[in-house]
Amino acid sequence: MSKSHIKKKRHSPIRTLIFLLLLFILLIGILLGTIYMKLGNIxxxxxxxxxxxxxxxxxxxxxxxxxxxxxxxxxxxxxxxxxxxxxxxxxxxxxxxxxxxxxxxxxxxxxxxxxxxxxxxxxxxxxxxxxxxxxxxxxxxxxxxxxxxxxxFKILADIVDALGGIEINVKKNVLNDLNRYIKDMNRINGGNSEKISAAGTYTLDGNQAVAYSRIRYTSGGDLARAGRQREVLQKIFEKGKRSPLKLMSVMDKVLPQIKTxxxxxxxxxxxxxxxxxxxxxxxxxxxxxxxxxxxxxxxxxxxxxxxxxxxxxxxxxxxxxxxxxxxxxxxxxxxxxxxxx
Structure with missing residues (x-):
């Protein structure tokens, strides 16, 4: 029989699909297992x-x-x-x-x-x-x-940094206090986060976002402060849902800072x-x-x-x-x- 008549062995598309599906399930299992183990650090x-x-x-x-x-x-x-x-x-x-x-x-x-x-x-x-x-x-x-x-407060800074920052509309009336708290958070958490020079929408890093949530001595006092805290948490939650793998990268650092x-x-x-x-x-x-x-x-x-x-x-x-x-x-x-x- 000539070589031209030798049929090449072909893999069934179904077998390939099953293999890829099993591989995907295995990878998901490994990922979930890793997450479960890391949660033990809380x-x-x-x-x-x-x-x-x-x-x-x-x-x-x-x-x-x-x-x-x-x-x-x-x-x-x-x-x-x-x-x-x-x-x-x-x-x-x-x-x-x-x-x-x-x-x-x-x-x-x-x-x-x-x-x-x-x-x-x-x-x-x-x-x-x-x-x-x-x-x-x-x-x-x-x-x-x-x-x-x-x-x-440090855990929030670490999470925000892992997510690549969160977008916040900074008003003019909070600038002075915001920059004062940014300096304070740099001292407490370490880092060199920049001050905000003018009102506008910014992608705040960890120390900046925590500083924003701590502002209290402005119009609205503690009520406005609590509102900013809820705003920061919601921004973290929404971005975390879109970028769960980014949160994975900081789990070892963040989870030991939680008590529950x-x-x-x-x-x-x-x-x-x-x-x-x-x-x-x-x-x-x-x-x-x-x-x-x-x-x-x-x-x-x-x-x-x-x-x-x-x-x-x-x-x-x-x-x-x-x-x-x-x-x-x-x-x-x-x-x-x-x-x-």
Whole structure:
């Protein structure tokens, strides 16, 4: 038989497709396995359940999972449970079926009951760690939060840098404070981030973005500050969804800077659902307040705590005409008495 009659052996297209599919599955498995292992680097700190207070009067809350997110203003990078005030406090509420996310910032100067003592809500973390901080949120808003995560400012800078920066529209009235905080973040985190010379839209690097989120002494005060923090977090979330591999590059550096009571499996399950999550809205608590001087310091007094808590349940859980708990009602009356309005 001549060579011209010898038929070349051909591979079946189906066999090739199956091989490529199996290879893809293997690579995805390796990637997910790597991510699962890396999540083990997060600091796990369980809450002392004997110290945790939850309120579950709102039946609609069973359709949601609620989390408390704390950003501590540690000048040394310390993640200690006590001694660090939580200058960023955000309630994250996720609908269990739709994965719709709502954010509710709690202003750091809000006057609340901290286990019977009245002070700014950001003191709770410093006085009693996450147990007291979470319980304080639950008591003053009638919430059932049992999950928390704590970070310091450096982690946000590292994530923003890994993503290649985030786009922010910088207003003229914040320039001086922004540049002062940029200098401060360069000192704390290291680096040489440039100052912003004029108003406009910029791609901010890590230190610049954290500096932007820390601005407080401008028009709007703590309310505007909390809004900038939510803006930075939303920008990070949106860009992270588009560039998950960039986040992979910084996981070893970032994850040890997180403290939470969520275990490795729970965090991995959340990671697998990340593309389903969608931030639908973000607002600040309390919506109505008065800034008043009390024993030598300025506080944000909710007007009233009860009315703001009812609005929080409407916003987060679509609960109409929520009836606050007996304890919240008593706290509300004591705040009114102290404020004198």
């Amino acid at each position: 600091q796990t700190k369980n809450l002392d359940q004997t110290q945790l207070v939850t309120v579950s009067q709102d039946a609609n809350m069973q359709n949601y999972t609620n989390y408390a997110f704390f950003g501590i203003d540690s000048q040394t990078g310390s993640m200690a449970d006590r001694g660090n005030r939580s200058d960023s406090i955000i309630v994250v509420s996720i609908h269990n079926e739709t994965k719709a996310v709502k954010l509710l910032s709690i202003y750091r100067d809000t006057f609340v009951s901290i286990n019977g003592k009245y002070s700014k809500i950001n003191a709770a973390y410093s006085w009693g760690g996450p147990e007291l901080a979470v319980s304080t949120i639950n008591r003053n808003l009638d919430l059932n939060i049992e999950k928390y995560a704590t970070v310091n 009571n969520m275990d490795q499996s729970e965090l991995f399950s959340m990671f697998l659902s990340i593309m389903k999550y969608d931030i639908k809205d973000q607002q600040g608590f309390p919506w109505d307040q008065k800034e008043l001087r009390y024993y030598g310091a300025y506080y944000g007094f909710p007007t009233t705590l009860e009315e703001n808590a009812i609005r929080a349940h409407k916003y987060l859980f679509e609960t109409s005409d929520y009836q606050v708990s007996e304890e919240l009602s008593k706290i509300n009356q004591k705040i009114i008495w102290r404020a004198g309005y």
